[in-house]
Amino acid sequence: MKLRSFRFRIALLSALLAGTAIAGFSGVTYLLFYQSKLNTIDNEIKDQLLRESSVPRPLNHWQIYEQHRSAFFEDRMQNAIALLVQDRDGKTIYQSNNWQTALNPAPLFVNLTEPKLSNLPNLPLPSLNPTLPTPPPDRPPPRLLQNRESTTGTTENRFAARLPDRPAPRPLEEAFKSPQVISSLITSKTPTGIWRLGTASTPYIKIAIAVNLGIIDREMSTIQKVFLIAIPLTLLLMMVGAWFLSGGALKPVKHLTETIRRVNAKGLSQRTSVTDLDIEFVELAQVFNQMMERLERSFLQASRFSADAAHELKTPLAILQGELELALQNTETGSTMQQTLSNLLDEVCRLSSITRKLLLLSLADAGKMSIQKTELNFSQILYEITEDIEILAPELSLKLDILPDLKIWGDRELLTQVLQNLMNNAIKYNLTGGWIRIETKVKNNSLLVTISNSSHDIPLSDRDRLFDRFHRADPARNRGLEGFGLGLSLSREIARAHNGNLQLETSTQGFTSFTLTMPRSIPQR
Known part of the structure; x- marks a missing residue:
């Protein structure tokens, strides 16, 4: 039989619904946190790519740059950044020690077409101390204009290269400004972890910066631990709360059950209150x-x-x-x-x-059976009944095991009627040449009288109805003796009126056995 509990199902369903909601909320929150940190890293990579590829850098700059950026991530993870710098021909200028082949961004670099700068043909990679370009021989050298007094009374010193046939060249800093292309950031998996990779290309330099996403994983591990502790604890609290809440809601049903349990022939006046009910x-x-x-x-x-x-x-x-x-x-x-x-x-x-x-x-x-209780010697009553058996059924073998001087407190006439009913049944439903056995014993201050007789086995359907009023056993089991099916029912009511009981023993094969239980307590005089 399966254990079914409404309170348990309510608690389990509440925990399931709450768990689903909390798990969904936690998953969405976790993803939002992760995406926010990933966006922060992406923005940092793009910012560094724009800044470091905007102007030419000396060769020793990249090592200093890597050390500086590594120190930025050192409190969260070591070797969290990897750097690769190449010139316009793809020759490696600088490469981090933790750079891996799997991060090779060669296909990711965008090959820019060289800008058409008619005034700067074959512009070389600028150095840290650039000098002015040497003017072509067909142009007159620039000359320094003499100081002249302006119309406003100020003196102007101007250095200008007079180019009679072409416009004046652009300033030098404009020569270093070149178009930049930053590719979309990608995620690359390597034996050392998962990296976020970004690249930038200019006509002079190609830069690739990779950041290990283990930084995010370490920062998110704290959130994971919080979720792993908070979610089960919340579900447990939900189950306990739902259990007690459903228990309080089911109190009227429990009260109704207790009222129904008290209902019997003497307690039909039981009612349940409707006040303070949901x-x-x-x-x-x-x-x-x-x-x-x-x-x-x-x-x-x-x-x-x-x-x-x-x-x-x-x-x-x-x-x-x-x-x-x-x-x-x-x-x-x-x-x-x-x-x-x-x-x-x-x-x-x-x-x-x-x-x-x-x-x-x-x-x-109706609970009005009149019982005149007196002190009785039950052993004597049993011996008197056995004398009737010897007269009514002398062919039956009688076996007695009666303790002497068994004193009880009860109604002699009614208890004698109980014993007579049991004896009559033992005679009527006995086998030819059968036997009747009467045994007595004292257990837990109660007197137990067992009356057994040889008989055919009683079907299970009849066992449950033997004490029903007007119920007659299978006609094949009786010997044509009279009876109307009230003896056992009345006998049990008389036993219960004496605070005792009468019951049919269950494990009996080849014989029938009834046990009468009577209390032995004698009132103090």
């Missing part, structure tokens, strides 16, 4: 109360009818039995009339017994 449970409580009212009314009507009918039948049956006995005495012995009156008297006695038992059952159902 609106979802108010209708359930009202329907339950209405059902209990109908049940109590129906049960009282049936119980009252049985009691009234039994009580009303008692007197006429007693009168009829007396008249039949008188008529039987005045009838000729052995005549047909005597036989007829004898049969009628048996049926009247039978009806009187049924009426008396129905009256006792009605009183038991």
Whole structure:
């Protein structure tokens, strides 16, 4: 049987929904953080590419630059930056020690077409101390203009190269400005990790800068640890909260269950309160109360009818039995009339017994069975019953194991009726040449009387209904003796009225066994 718990399913569903939401939010947050840090690195790479490729640099600049940039990342990760610098012909000018072949950006460099600068043919790579270009021989050398006084009274010193046929050349710094192309940043995987690579190309130089993305991974590891701790803890809190919340919500159902458990023939007045209930449970409580009212009314009507009918039948049956006995005495012995009156008297006695038992059952159902308790010697009662067995069924073998002087507190007449019912059943449903065994023992201050007899096995369907009123066993099991199916039911009610019980033993094959349990406590006098 599978364990099904509504509270557990509510807690599990709450944790599942919350876990899905938290996992989705955490995943999106993680990606946004990662993308933000990646954008920061991309912007830093682009900024460095633009800055370092804008003007020519001396050869010793790149080593100093790499050391400077490495120090920038040193607190987060060593060897986090790799640098490759080439000239316009693809010859390596500088390469970092941690540069790898997998990062070779040769296909990524953009080959720029050399700009058409008519006034700067075959412009060489400028040095740190550039000099003015030597003018062609067909041009007159520039001359220094004499100081002349301007119209405003100021003196101008101008250095200008007079080119009579061509426009004046551009300033020197414009000669160093060249078009730059920065390729799209890519991610490259190498044996040492994953790198973010960017390149820049000018007519004079090609630069590639790579940053190890392990920097981001190390920074994101803290966020991962926070998520790994916070998410399970949050889910646990959600489950615990949902468990207690559902428990509080189901309190009305628990209260209703406890009320139903107290319902029996003596407790049909049980009702559940509708105050302080959630609106979802108010209708359930009202329907339950209405059902209990109908049940109590129906049960009282049936119980009252049985009691009234039994009580009303008692007197006429007693009168009829007396008249039949008188008529039987005045009838000729052995005549047909005597036989007829004898049969009628048996049926009247039978009806009187049924009426008396129905009256006792009605009183038991209403909790009004009158019990006159006195101190009894139960061993003596059992011996008296065994004498009846020897008279009624002398062919049966009787086995007794009765403890002496068993004192209990109860109603002698009612308990004798219980034992008689059990003995009659043992005789009626016994086998030919069978046996009856009576055993007594004391356990936990209770007296246990077990009455067993040889019999056919009782089917499971009949076992569950043996104590039902008016239930008759399989006709194939009886020997044609009379009975009307009220003896066992009445016997159990009498035992329960004495705070005891009567039950059928389960593991019996080839015989039937009933155990009567009675308390042994004697009131203090």
